[in-house]
Amino acid sequence: MVQPNVQAATSKDFTARRAAFRKLHQDGLFVIPNPWDVGTARYLRSLGFKALATTSSGMAFAHGLPDADWSIPRNLTLQHIATVAASVDLPINADFESGYAHDPEGVAHNVSLCVNTGVAGLSIEDATGNPHSPLYDLPLAVERIKAARAAIVASRADVMLTARAECYLVGHPNPLAESIRRLQAYAEAGADVLYAPGPTERSDIEAIVAAVHPKPVNILLTSSKGLQISDLAAIGVRRVSVGSSLARAAWTGFVHAARKIALESSMAGLDDSIPYAELNDFFRKDYAQRAIEEDAETK
Numbered sequence: 001m002v003q004p005n006v007q008a009a010t011s012k013d014f015t016a017r018r019a020a021f022r023k024l025h026q027d028g029l030f031v032i033p034n035p036w037d038v039g040t041a042r043y044l045r046s047l048g049f050k051a052l053a054t055t056s057s058g059m060a061f062a063h064g065l066p067d068a069d070w071s072i073p074r075n076l077t078l079q080h081i082a083t084v085a086a087s088v089d090l091p092i093n094a095d096f097e098s099g100y101a102h103d104p105e106g107v108a109h110n111v112s113l114c115v116n117t118g119v120a121g122l123s124i125e126d127a128t129g130n131p132h133s134p135l136y137d138l139p140l141a142v143e144r145i146k147a148a149r150a151a152i153v154a155s156r157a158d159v160m161l162t163a164r165a166e167c168y169l170v171g172h173p174n175p176l177a178e179s180i181r182r183l184q185a186y187a188e189a190g191a192d193v194l195y196a197p198g199p200t201e202r203s204d205i206e207a208i209v210a211a212v213h214p215k216p217v218n219i220l221l222t223s224s225k226g227l228q229i230s231d232l233a234a235i236g237v238r239r240v241s242v243g244s245s246l247a248r249a250a251w252t253g254f255v256h257a258a259r260k261i262a263l264e265s266s267m268a269g270l271d272d273s274i275p276y277a278e279l280n281d282f283f284r285k286d287y288a289q290r291a292i293e294e295d296a297e298t299k
Helices: 006-010 015-024 038-046 056-062 074-087 104-115 138-155 175-189 202-212 229-235 245-264 276-298
Strands: 030-032 092-095 121-125 160-164 193-195 217-220 239-241
Touching: 015 160, 038 074, 038 276, 056 074, 056 245, 074 092, 074 104, 104 121, 104 138, 121 138, 121 193, 138 160, 138 175, 160 175, 175 193, 175 202, 202 217, 202 229
Parallel strands: 030 239, 092 121, 121 160, 160 193, 193 217, 217 239
Antiparallel strands: none
C-alpha cells in the first residue's frame, strides 16, 4: 500500500467530510480524540468516533522533537496532517500550532497549505513561543485570525476555523477574563469554534460557554478527575478533545516497561500488554478494509 502524501490528499473530494464536521458542531456534544499516526487513527475510527484531530505534541514526540512550532518543520506537519487525513474516511481537525508564522500574511499562506491537506477544520493558537511575551498582543492576534479566515474563504473549502486562547497554559494572571476577552474578539474575527485549553472549574467553563454563545466551544479533558463528559454536555460544550493524553498514555506504558528492563532487568512491565495476535489481527482485517475503501475511491 502506498503511503498517502499531500498530493494524494489534495486529489480527493473532502466536501462530505467537511459538511459532516460542521453538522457535528450544531447541537449536542461529541468527543474528538487525537491520534498521532495512521495506526492510531485507524484504531480510533474502528471505535466509532465521528471525527479525529491531530496532536502536535503526539507527532513531535514520535519524531523525537519538543512540541513547539519553532522545532517542528512546517512541511513535516503538513505531510503528517495529509497522511492522517488520507488514512481515514472521517473529518480531521488539524492542530496547526500558531500557524507557523508570526505575521498575518504568513499565517494566511500556511493556512492555505493546511486546507489543501484535506482537513475539515484547523486550529490557530495565540501563543508566541516567547516566555517573556507569551501571547500575541490582542490586535495582532485578531489580525492573525482574520487572515486565517480570509485564506479559508479564498480556498472555497468549508473548513472550520478554531481560535485558541492560550491564557491558562502560559500562566496569565487572570486567565478566565483574558480568555473570554480574546475568544469574543476571535469570534468577531471569523472563528467558527472557540477553545481555551486549561480550565477545569465548572464556573470557568460555564462562563466561557455563555460569553461566546452561540459559537461552539471546545474543552480539553485529560483525566477522569473532576468534570466528566456528561457534565460538559450539560454546560453546553460542543466538542471535547484529549490533546496529547492518548499519546502520553502510550508513552507511559513504553517508558514504564523500558525502565523495568533497563534498571531492574525485569520484564514485569510487559505483562499487561495487549497480545500481539490481537493487534495483528485487527490490522490484518483493517488493511483489507482499507484496500476496499481505496479501490472504491478510485472508481
